[in-house]
Amino acid sequence: MSMRVKEVAELVGISLRTLHHYDEIGLLAPDETTDAGYRLYSDANLETLQQILFFKELDFPLKKIKEIMSSPVFDREKAMELHRKLLMEKRSRIDAMIATIEKTVRHARGEIQMTNKEKFEGFDFSRTPYEQEARERWGDEAVDEANAKVGGLSKDKQQEISDEMNAIYFKLATLRGGSPESEEAQVAIKEWYDFLNQMGSYSPEAFKALGQMYVDDERFTANIDQFGEGLAVFMRDAMAVYADKSKN
The missing domain is CATH 1.10.1660.10 (Multidrug-efflux Transporter Regulator; Chain: A; Domain 2)
Structure with a gap:
């Protein structure tokens, strides 16, 4: 009707x-x-x-929503599964912050005592749990430079960058059932390459090596595959194709 x-x-x-x-x-x-x-x-x-x-x-911009949903390989059921995972993760963060607020109120009333660590439970500003790994691989200077760029941005701009990152992951997740060499996959992986180069400086060789690390390091794999099982492998392969073509 x-x-x-x-x-x-x-x-x-x-x-x-x-x-x-x-x-x-x-x-x-x-x-x-x-x-x-x-x-x-x-x-x-x-x-x-x-x-x-x-x-x-989930804070996706309309432009990205249109790109994702207009893709010929967009799968509504798989998208719903991912929405569920991301919303549950968001709910967990919100629940933790609500609990922190409640504790803070009781602390202010003198009913309980809070440690400094407890006062900030639920907050997550980094979204980069592998900084030490990055320092070991690329050195302090490169990581500090990237952190300085992000730290100098407003909270709204930082949120915009975070949303853009998630949107690219999601778009790639919808493509992972196809070939990493396809035109659509390569257009999407170029978005990832350009995104990363906003924060740092990646040569095609470094981009390819980063993709390999997504698979070699189980922490990266687990984090990326939250957007869809097999995404880390798909991104590695697509990044390798893009890097090799960029060198030619």
Whole structure:
């Protein structure tokens, strides 16, 4: 049964302007428009909207959402599985911060004592759990330079970078069932190469070596494969192809 745009807005709890914007940018076009100009949304449109809002909840920018969902290899069921994992991880962080708030209130009332470590449980600003590994491989200067770049950015900009990183991982995860040599895979892996070079300086050789480390180091593999089993291997292969072509 078709629904008018106003009905969809009321059902979902978003504004008419938002739905109009999604239509204008080609993210969510209703299946039908009446002669009078009314937008009519099908059940399939509502499923697409649900998917978009899951991405939005995870802070993906609209441009990236459109890229991911318009991919011919986009798999809605696999995307839902990944959404679930990421949202559960987000919930765990939020639960930890709520617990810290509750403890802090009780501490302020004199009901309990908190250690300095307990005061900051749940906060995670790094998103880079392998800094020591990076220092051992590339030296303090390279890591300090990268940290200085990130540290000099505003919190909003740091969040934007984090969101962009997750969006690229997600996009690559949707492609991992295909060939790492495909044009689409190579376009996506170039996005990863360009992203990394915003933070540091990677030659094609270093990029290829980094991809190999994604597989050789089980910590990297586990972290990357949260976005989809086999992603680390796929990225390694795609990075190797990109690096070899870049040298030619």
